[in-house]
Amino acid sequence: MSEATTTDLYEVTMAMSYLRERMTRPATFSLFVRDLPPGRGFLVAAGLESALDYLAGYRIRPADVEAFASALNRPTRDLARLRGLKFTGEVRAVPEGRIVLAGEPLLEVTAPLPQAQLVETYLLNQVSYQTAIASKAARCVLAAAGRPVVDFSLRRTHGVEAGFQAARLGALVGFAGTSNVAAATAVGVPAVGTMAHSYVEAFPSEEEAFRAFARAHPGPITLLVDTYETEEGVRTAARVLRDLDLTTGSAIRLDSGDLGALAVRARGILNAAGLPDVRIVASGGLDEYSVDDLVQSGAPIDTYAVGTRIGVAADAPYLDSAYKLVEYDGNPVMKLSSAKVTAPGAKQVFRCPGYADVIGLRDEGAPGRGHRLLEPAMRDGRRIAERPALEEEQARFTADLEELPHAALRVRSPIAPRAVPSERLNALVGQVRRRLIEHRRSSAAPPASEPRRTVSGREKP
Structure with a gap:
């Protein structure tokens, strides 16, 4: 099977019906985030490159048809129209690294209706997750000042692919490195790491472990100093670093306890030992809120290592994203349901x-x-340009961030x-709404010649 089967079943059932009804005219779908999660002043657009890779290789193969048929408990011949279907449409999108706001399309797909429908699930998956992670990571960079x-x-993300994207997106918004060796190699950023507590425990003493x-x-090296008693660990590390x-x-790395207070005492110990240039790295359940607290308190921490809470976007692990039909066969369409109204037309x-x-x-x-945010990204099912370099995406992010109002940049209570x-x-919007309402009314009204009937079915005089 191919990645074409990575989809929700109802995409397949709809596509089958469209093909049966010969509804294959061009359709435009818009992918956007309705509202920002609480505590967010902006989003960083991400996931486009993964989406384009998927679309460029999209083709329903015989094995995919068999998988769909099995899922539907239908004979394979019933799904014959799907065999060989590939993506031939166009994509206009906000480039990765740009800052976006609620309601703004991150991308729009225009393709024959069955094609545009079938790719919905994968596009939402990639863009929603990666945008959430990039936005969380960007806030950490802001907090670190x-x-x-x-x-x-990596060890706490929801899967290896998620760990790779967390590392890549962190680099996009300004992270200095990642512990993920595969991602560091692929993305071209420094791999970073120290030692685990188990390493220290494996030796007869902390000093023997450090030596x-x-x-x-x-060298240079980073020594984990809180396996036993933190201040004594700092003294031992200072002695080893000076001797060698x-x-x-x-x-040195602090990984537990009151990081702010421990950093102050560790800095004092290092300075007293004549080691003012030895840096302090802090880790252990950090996110933008705890980093902001430490920075605001004046804690003498030089580097922040963030993990679990960033890799899963712990305080906002999903986005209220949607992929909605806005035009079919040249006719603008919209959804009228309460609290989920969509605006018609390609945007x-x-x-x-x-x-x-x-x-x-x-x-x-x-x-x-x-100036326009949505740029042509794909035409006739093929990428228009090569995948951008990380430096290009970083430059977009930095330029957009510099223009963002200060209130949106706040870690707490951003506006x-x-x-x-x-x-x-x-x-x-008004025109299409009126048209839909009038159509519903005319469809619901009985013909003028139809006799009025009672519940029993008899004509009412």
């Missing part, structure tokens, strides 16, 4: 100074000094800018 942040999340580690690694002349670039987002963003229609001109619809989009 210029101090290096590194990724320790053995130094013999295996010429490994002070340049070396560090564009115009980034205006101060993040006074406008969501308009695709063919609108940019208002004032605004997110709100995009507004253009006049033309508002007018289209």
Whole structure:
């Protein structure tokens, strides 16, 4: 089977019906986040590159048809129309690394209706997860206020692929390294790591463990000092580093307890030992909130290692994302259900100074000094450009972050800018709403010639 089977079953049932009814005209679907999670002032667009890889290779093979048939308990011949189907459409999207707001399309897919429907689940999976992680990681960078942040999340992420993306996305928003060797190699960022408590416990004493580690690694090295008694561990580390002349670039790591207070005492011990250049690394259940507390308290911590809470976006592990049909066969469509109304028509987002963003229609001109966020990414089922380098994505993020209002950057109680619809989009919403309501009324009303009947079925005079 191929990745085409990585989908929800109802995508298949709908596609089968579309094909049977010959509903294969172009359809446009818009993927967006309805509302930001609590505590978020912005989102960082991510997941597009994985989505494009998937679409470029999308093709339903005989084994996929057999899998669909088995899931539906139907003969394979009933699904024959799906065999050989591939993605031939176009994608317009916000490039990875750009900052986006609630309601703004992150990408739009235009393709024959069955194709555009079948890819919904995978696109939502990739864009929603990666955007959530990138946004959480970006907040850690902000909280650290210029101090290096590194990724320790692999052992706690929900799967190896999630761990890879957490490392990649951390690098995108400014992390200085990752403990994930595979990701560090693939992405081109430093691999970082020290030792575990089990390493120290394996030796007769803490000092013997530190000296053995130094013999295996010429330096600089980082020594984990809280296996037993933290302050004594710092003194032992200082003695070993000084004796072996490994002070340049070396560090100690604090992984438990009151990190702020321990960092103050550790700094004092290191300074008293003549080791002012030995750095302090802190880890252990950190996220942007705890990092912000430590930074604001003035804790002398040089590097923050964040893991579990970032790799799973612990305080906001999902996004209220949606992939909605906005146009079929040239006709704008919309959803009217309570609290989930969608705006019709293929769209564009115009980034205006101060993040006074406008969501308009695709063919609108940019208002004032605004520029377009959605760019062509795929045409005729093929990528338009090569995968961008990490440095290009980092530059996009940095440039957007510099323009974001200060209130949106706050770690606690941020205020997110709100995009507004253009006049033309508002007018289209009203037009399509009226059309749908009138159609529902005319469909519900009985023909004028139909006799009125009672519950018993007899004609009522």
